[in-house]
Amino acid sequence: MSRALAILQFLAGDAQADRVVPPTGFTARLTVFVSATMAFLTVFALALSLATGRLAENWSDALAQSATIRVSAPDGQVEDQVIAVMDVLATTPGVADARALTDDEQRALLEPWFGPDLPLDTLPVPRLIEVIETPEGFDAAGLRARLAGEAPGAVLDDHTRWREPLVRAADRLRTLGLVSILLIAATTGAMITLAANAALAANEQVIRVLRLVGARDAYIARAFVRRYTLRALAGALVGTLFGALAIWLMPEAEATGNFLTGLGFRGVEWLWPFTIPPLAALVAFMATRRAAFATLKERR
Template sequence: MNKNAGAEKFEGHASGFSDGDNRKLQVVGKGRSKVIPQATAPHMTLMTAMAAMCYLAVLAIGALLMTDAAVNSWTSQIASQVTVQITAADGVDVDGDAAKVADILTATKGIAGIDVVSPDAARKLLEPWLGEGGILDDLPIPRLINVSIDQSSPPDLELLRATLATEVPSATLDTHRRWQAELISMAGSLTWLAIAVLSLIATAAIVLVIYATRAAMEANREVIEVLYLAGARDSFISREVLWRFCLTGLKAGLIGSLLGFATFVVLGLGSGRLSEPVKAFLYHPLDSGSANYAAFIVVPVVATMISLITARISISRVLKAMF
């Protein structure tokens, strides 16, 4: 394109602009660019959708952290205790065998304490499943002994199991390792599920930014063309447009994080089952310096980076297609 032809095209475009478009051109270079107005439909759509996705991301991360903390607490409790069960069968002196087991456990190094569960307490443990009827009186309820493990110097559980099997055949040692393995497996599955959800949210955010970038630039195509013909470089136009999308991603991330934090605060009110882990998630970091609050900081940062990188690539491609 020669200089005269470019000038004629510039004049032709400029003469066909409305007063609003001319005002847009006049503010270029005076503060932040108005090439892409903040209140355009693509921007508002992007802002709303990304805020909703950031809100879901905060909920997913918070739920994952709470689940992980609960599983760690449960597995720690399971690892610190074992149970000895004395089967009530014909010819078995349950009370006598319980006393023998108590003596063996007391003499075993690494045992921090023992608690022989009384028959009445054992019945109460079964009542939620079997009811309070007389059926419990007819059942051979086993005697249970809860054993606390010294975590600093735990005992040899396999040796203890063999000793009990030899000296008290009616006693069996349950280390709860099967339950611990199931809890760890469940936590791993939930972690991968949360990662999959967050990946889907990030993918949807990228697609939205691409759509919004293309739509916004097409809606302001004439303004961009005149800026280009007036001598603006691709880097200038890209920077002015990119700034708008960067702010959009940051605002959406902050809105989503604030809504997520407010949701956890509301869930933590009261004394229900859900409120306790939520309270631990929100207020425990103040005592231990935990990084739980990073969930509310990371999401806005990631949303801003997604908007910045995706918009930059999309803007470059759109400008190449235009010119």
């Protein structure tokens, strides 16, 4: 409670104390610009991180629960082998459901490559069987061995081969997004430190006069810290609003294809960008405070 009160008092400020430091044009503009730009970039890094996290989860969940059996056999044997595979699956623990794809479904799958009028009955296209697993899953090695005995033309693809690299890549993208956010925060801190140092150097006489009349370090530092914190807050607010607007204006997933599906915020995720301005203010607060006390420590 007392901490919240202290934050409110800090934000409300002291009109007389605020006036002791003269307005500094260049460093003020630099701080606002840097905060706005970095907040804008953070919105995108956050969107990327959340989207890739979601993607990794989707791929992991969706693919982990399904497998495909491909049946290739000479003419006349395909249907027999499909029946044999279905029989094997019916007695395999961990298989929740299994069904052979219809001709129309197979045609739809191949349509992007061969067009809509594919003559499936005249082409040696393998039959596909979709297998839905129970949460416990099945024993892939055991199933393969049984299929080899009952339906030699059947090949089990449990998606592991290409699922793992995809999930790994998505996980890595999410990590990169988070690292980007940390780097942006560090860069913001460094830039604000530079701006604060420039302002402290430009106001050397102000500091000397304040010291002469008995101002404590905390008083002098507060005059600078509050100013830079509020500038960073204002800049980050503008940058966040523009960033969020840009994400909101991105094309819908359906129009852009699967790869960009979900590159944005969904539902309560829209609250995440609005944590950026207070965090930017916190970074500015710590950076300026550190710079101010370091400068004041050098002078008695």
